[in-house]
Amino acid sequence: MNLLKKNDIQHKLRISAPLLVFMVFYMIWFSALEQNTGSHYHVIYSSLDSLIPFCEYFIVPYFLWFAFVPAIMIYLLFADETAFRRTSLILMAGMLFFLITSTIYPTILYLRPAEMPNDNIFCQMVVRLYQTDTPTNVAPSIHVFNTLVVLEALHTCRGRLARNPLVLIAANVLSLLIVLATMFLKQHSVLDVLSACIMFIAIVWCVDQFDFYEVRKPARVRDDITA
Template identity: 45%
Template sequence: MKLLKKYQHVWIVPVYGIFYLWAFQYLEQRNVKAHIIHLKLDDMIPFCEYFIIPYLMWFLYIALTVGYFAFINKNKQEYYQLIFTLGLGMTLFLVVSYFYPNGQDLRPHLTGDGFFISLVRHLYRIDTPTNILPSIHVFNSVACCIAICRHNSFKHPRTVKIVTFVLSVLIILATVFLKQHTLIDVFSAFALNIVAYQMFYKPHPVRQKQPEQIFLK
């Protein structure tokens, strides 16, 4: 009982995670015509299969970051700032995908059977080139990078922040070098992060007077 009370703030993560996965699966499977997103600049970016490594590291990166702020970090406000940011971006992504079905036509024809090519081929097989705006890979990476860079309780904060920044940049580059996203998806994810930062990180008079109404205790 004590354990449940101590981590009662965490319940929202699995509950929302189940909802998000169900909604995303529905969007992926529904039969609607997708609006193709494509910039000429996208064609200038070469395909590079080696970026599959940072692309796949994204899953561990997000899980470890959320896990750290949920279970290890004692500052609950930082935890809520992170999950509210992630929740806002992922929810708006679902809304955009529902009302504006979108996709891309950038994926190359893969040849060869090398290890990295095989990983990309598997990724293409399980992840359709639809529902890409904004890029959740980019949005969540930037959101987690901001949360970590603002946090100062790590044992070696400078090293952690440098590694986090480099990994985030590699993940963002991976989305376009693997032809998973267009530059529009990337730019829109950055723009959405700016909005979320203003909402959840910038001080506001209401938040200063009644923080418990914004961040649950």
């Protein structure tokens, strides 16, 4: 029994290792991009951006993204290994494309308000966000792309929890709020969101042309579809 559990843990670690290693690689590259102040940035702006008001309350779903994406990935790892492999591949492809694009075509936006409209905890949270996240390297929006990827994975997952209508409704609502938050917090332009949607559709289509994420699992490891 203990040996089986040990084998299960090792199996899960092997499956998740590529994504974990890639995230370290991603953070190193992204940090280098953020610190490269000598680049000539291309301004991202749409007239629609001026029609969207700043709303500090969207900081809540914006920050929930940092729990939402890992939570779904952990669930997929235990509920549907094939879905986890597929979703990991899509995430890595999209984030790699973003890194290459930001290196070749660095972007910036000037949408952030000069001062906060209110003095409340939500505005204070936005100020902290602005201090830690520069308005550069914004297109396409990884916040939006990753949200769409894990939401689609949840809808196609074979796990029991993923078939619960209330869970799917909650995930849909939160995903919508996260996407809106990127624009209402002036973190991203409408163009960033649209480019993320296009990237999502294109990469999902390309990945699904192949079945190399469909790997046969060892006989002693059961794919728990009842999670």
